[in-house]
Amino acid sequence: MVMGKELRELAGSKSAIVMGALFALAFGSMYSLRLNSLPGISLESSIGSLLFFLTTVLGVFLGYTYTGQVFLREKMDAVIETLLCSPITLRDIWIGKTLAITALAHAFALVGGVLCALVVSFRSGSVGVLGGAVIVYVIVVLPALIACFVGALGCSQFLLGMKENRIVSLVVFAPLFAILYGVGYGTMGSFVVTWLQVALLAAGVVVVLMGLSYAVGRIRIERVVTTLS
Amino acid sequence: MLEVRNLVKTFKGRTVVNNLSFLVGEGEVFGFLGPNGAGKTTTMRLMLGLLRPTSGDVLLWGQPAERHTEVRRRVGVLLETDGVYPRLSAHDKLAYFGRIYGVQGLETRIGQLLDFAGLSERRHDKVGTFSRGMRRKLGLVRALLHSPDILLLDEPSAGLDPESQKKVRDLIVTLSSQSQITVFLNSHDLDEVQRICGRVAIIQEGKIRACDTLKALLSAPGTRMVELVPTDVSRCDEMVDFLRRHEGVAEASSDAGSVLVTLRPRQKTMALVSSLEEYGIELEEVRRAKRSLEDIYLEIVGREERCG
Numbered sequence: 001m002v003m004g005k006e007l008r009e010l011a012g013s014k015s016a017i018v019m020g021a022l023f024a025l026a027f028g029s030m031y032s033l034r035l036n037s038l039p040g041i042s043l044e045s046s047i048g049s050l051l052f053f054l055t056t057v058l059g060v061f062l063g064y065t066y067t068g069q070v071f072l073r074e075k076m077d078a079v080i081e082t083l084l085c086s087p088i089t090l091r092d093i094w095i096g097k098t099l100a101i102t103a104l105a106h107a108f109a110l111v112g113g114v115l116c117a118l119v120v121s122f123r124s125g126s127v128g129v130l131g132g133a134v135i136v137y138v139i140v141v142l143p144a145l146i147a148c149f150v151g152a153l154g155c156s157q158f159l160l161g162m163k164e165n166r167i168v169s170l171v172v173f174a175p176l177f178a179i180l181y182g183v184g185y186g187t188m189g190s191f192v193v194t195w196l197q198v199a200l201l202a203a204g205v206v207v208v209l210m211g212l213s214y215a216v217g218r219i220r221i222e223r224v225v226t227t228l229s
Numbered sequence: 230m231l232e233v234r235n236l237v238k239t240f241k242g243r244t245v246v247n248n249l250s251f252l253v254g255e256g257e258v259f260g261f262l263g264p265n266g267a268g269k270t271t272t273m274r275l276m277l278g279l280l281r282p283t284s285g286d287v288l289l290w291g292q293p294a295e296r297h298t299e300v301r302r303r304v305g306v307l308l309e310t311d312g313v314y315p316r317l318s319a320h321d322k323l324a325y326f327g328r329i330y331g332v333q334g335l336e337t338r339i340g341q342l343l344d345f346a347g348l349s350e351r352r353h354d355k356v357g358t359f360s361r362g363m364r365r366k367l368g369l370v371r372a373l374l375h376s377p378d379i380l381l382l383d384e385p386s387a388g389l390d391p392e393s394q395k396k397v398r399d400l401i402v403t404l405s406s407q408s409q410i411t412v413f414l415n416s417h418d419l420d421e422v423q424r425i426c427g428r429v430a431i432i433q434e435g436k437i438r439a440c441d442t443l444k445a446l447l448s449a450p451g452t453r454m455v456e457l458v459p460t461d462v463s464r465c466d467e468m469v470d471f472l473r474r475h476e477g478v479a480e481a482s483s484d485a486g487s488v489l490v491t492l493r494p495r496q497k498t499m500a501l502v503s504s505l506e507e508y509g510i511e512l513e514e515v516r517r518a519k520r521s522l523e524d525i526y527l528e529i530v531g532r533e534e535r536c537g
Contacts, residue, residue, distance in 0.1 A: 005325045009316045078310035082371075085277050085306040086329045087298045225279045226240075 002088070002096020003103075006070055010104050016069060020062055020104065024112030027058045031185075032119040047120060048134040049191040051113045053184030055138050056145065059109035061177055063150040064169075066101040071157040072165060078228045084221055090158065094216045098154055102147040109146070113138065133195045141198055144205040149173075151212045158219055161227040230255045230411055231276070231379060236285035238271055238435075245271045247435035248285070253379075253428075256409040258401060260416060260426030260443075264530055268435040269415050270309060273383055276413070277306060289379070302330060305377030307385055311368030315357025319348055319367055322356055323374055330375035342370040345400070347393075361388040369397065373404075379411040380404070386421055398425050423522040431529050438529045446525050453492045454518035457502075460511040462486040468510055477501060489518055 010016045031054045074080045083093060153173060157165050231253040238246040246268045253259045263269050274280040276287045278301070286293065289300050314322050320339060327335040343349045346366040351359070356367065365388050372380060385401075386394040402425050404410040416422050422429060423443065430440040439446060459468055465483040472481035472488065477496030482489050492498065502515055 001325065001328050005314075005317070005321075008321065009314060012316050077313065078308075079313060081279060082306065082308055082311060083329075084279060085301060085304065085308070086326065087302045087331075088329055089298075220281065221278065222280050225274060 002093055003099045004096075006097050006100030007103060010066060010070065010100060013069065016066060016104070019065060020108035021111075023062060024058060024108045024115065027054060027061075028112045028116035028119065032116045032123070047117060048131050048193045049187070050120065051117060051130065051134055051138055052191070052193045053187075054116055055109040055113040055142055057177075057181050057184055058112045059105045059142055059146040060149050060180060062105035062108050063101055063146045064153065064173055064177060066105060067150050067153045067157065068169075070097050070101055071154040072162075075157060075224070075228055076162065081225055081228065084224065089217075090219055090221060090224065091213065091217045094151065094154055094158070095213070098147050098151045101150045101154075102143050105146050105150070106143045109142065110138070131193065133198045134193045137193060137198045137201070141202045141205065144209065145201065148205045148208045148212070151209060151216075155212055155216055155219070158216070158224050159227070164227075230257075230290060231413065232286075232288040232291075233272075233276065234286045234288070236272070236275060236287060237283045238268075238275055238280060239283045245435050246275065246282075249432070249435070249437055250285075251430055251437065251440050253411055253413060255411055256405055257428060258405045258412040258414060258426045260414050260422035260429040261432065262416065262419070262422060262429060262526060263432035267432045269432060270383065271435075272432070273308075273381060273413075273415055276381065277301075277304070302375070303378045305372040305375065305380040307368050307372040307380075307382045309383045309387075311364065311371075313356050313359075313364055313368075316355060318353045318355055319343065319359070320352040322367070323371060326371050327374050332375050338374060342373060346370050362390060362393060365389055366393060369400075377410065379413065381413045381415075383415045384417065385414070386416070386418055394421070401425050419521070419523045419526055429522070431526060433530055439525070443522065447520055447522070453498075454520060454524065455490050455492065455498050455501075456484075456487050456514075456516050456518045457490060457505070457512055458487045458514040458516075460513045464510055468505070471505070471508055471510070472501075475501065475504060487514075 031050055074083075080093070084090065153169075156168050160168060233249055233251050236246055236249040237244065249268075249272060251259075261269055261272070271280065275282055276289075278287075278293075278297070289297075289304070292300055314325075317325065320343075323339045323342070324335060327339065332338055339352075340349070343352050346369065348363065348366060348370070351363070356364065359367065365385070369382075369385055372382070380401075382401075386397050389397065398421060401412050401414070405412055405425075414422065414426060426443055428440070428442050429446060431438045457468070459465060465486065465488055468488050469481045469483050472478045472490055477493050477500070478490055479493050480491040490501070492501070498515065502512060505512060
């Protein structure tokens with residue numbers, strides 16, 4: 001229920017869609033240009049790392065952006081208070097919102113990834129072949145990773161006041177995103193995605209998601225209500 | 230049905246709700262009054278389980294209200310800041326809440342309530358384009374959507390035009406009398422409370438200052454008020470000046486050709502009339518003024534403020 005409503009709202013928001021499309025295009029272009037400018041890197045060996053980093057950066061960045069619209073705005077407008085009087089729990093709300101943001105951010109990450117791969121293939125004149133580990137990562141693990149990031153941010157937005165949320169966004173999440181972007185941009189081409197890495201990432205995000213779900217269940221409603229703007 | 234027992238809420242050492250106890254029966258319309266910062270909204274939040282009491286209990290049908298899903302399913306809520314999803318249409322917003330509450334025959338119910346609220350023509354418009362009054366109406370419709378057994382309303386008429394205010398008042402009375410729905414009404418509108426509430430509690434600084442049936446409150450011995458009509462209505466202002474200097478008068482004010490006088494205890498009406506006649510003002514009529522809830526409220530709140 002919550003997920004459906006949040007998806008409808010996000011999909012109905014011109015700013016959310018335009019932002020998703022623009023960033024898919026911007027990040028896709030930057031990464032594809034970077035890849036094409038790397039000397040001595042074959043398309044086959046690097047298209048995997050390109051998709052790995054591009055979709056991750058794009059997904060996480062859009063997740064970060066949409067979280068403000070979905071979690072924080074509801075708290076700023078105090079709408080969440082009405083929702084918390086209904087028969088659903090804070091965890092239901094958290095799960096629904098996290099899934100909705102993840103679905104849209106992941107969709108745009110895929111669009112960006114596909115566009116970028118097409119551009120790279122077109123410019124190099126050959127089609128790169130993706131390894132199984134990359135495909136599994138992009139289709140299965142990436143949404144869980146985005147959900148992890150969005151869920152953690154959403155959890156902090158439930159817990160903290162408006163001023164604290166801005167500080168956390170700037171001090172914790174923005175640098176985290178910058179590091180992710182920088183590492184991806186710097187190591188692209190020399191990085192090979194393996195099954196072990198994907199499995200470790202998958203295990204990590206599952207553990208974090210379980211931890212977050214437990215933590216959200218422990219949040220006192222009073223904490224959410226008393227930190228409304 | 231709704232029982233509040235020795236409820237206390239403290240924020241950082243400051244007691245906002247101080248040992249409140251009251252009972253609201255089935256089908257009753259209960260008015261909750263108090264000045265800004267008296268603790269009304271905090272009490273409502275405690276009743277809804279949004280805040281945890283420092284001590285004391287809120288029981289709904291004998292069960293703690295806090296985080297009890299089945300209890301919340303039977304409660305309709307309209308808060309001061311009602312949930313508005315600006316990008317959803319009125320219909321979609323109601324459908325969302327309807328699904329959360331598991332409303333049967335949702336489309337029919339939405340249609341009926343939107344008709345009642347006069348919002349049918351705007352059902353597919355985004356809520357963000359609605360006026361404050363329309364949002365308030367939509368909030369009330371949302372609160373009624375799942376046919377609750379108890380309605381907790383925070384300023385339901387705020388921002389509504391007089392016609393809509395009357396509609397809301399009539400609806401509350403109908404819900405209470407015909408459907409036996411209990412209504413807890415948090416309001417600043419004393420006239421509204423006087424028109425529809427059977428019982429009233431007045432809260433100030435977190436404490437209940439008065440809690441009784443409206444009839445009992447209005448007929449309680451307290452400050453007496455009389456209305457004096459001078460033969461020469463042009464002397465009303467002069468009369469007010471004279472009365473304000475009189476030791477037996479607490480307050481005097483001119484009101485469309487008459488003077489409303491609040492007497493101090495032990496001041497006899499006829500003695501005051503004699504004083505006026507000695508002063509040279511003849512009276513055409515003297516009548517006991519009917520006390521309104523506003524008089525009672527101001528008397529109680531004013532008295533406490535003076536004492537505090």
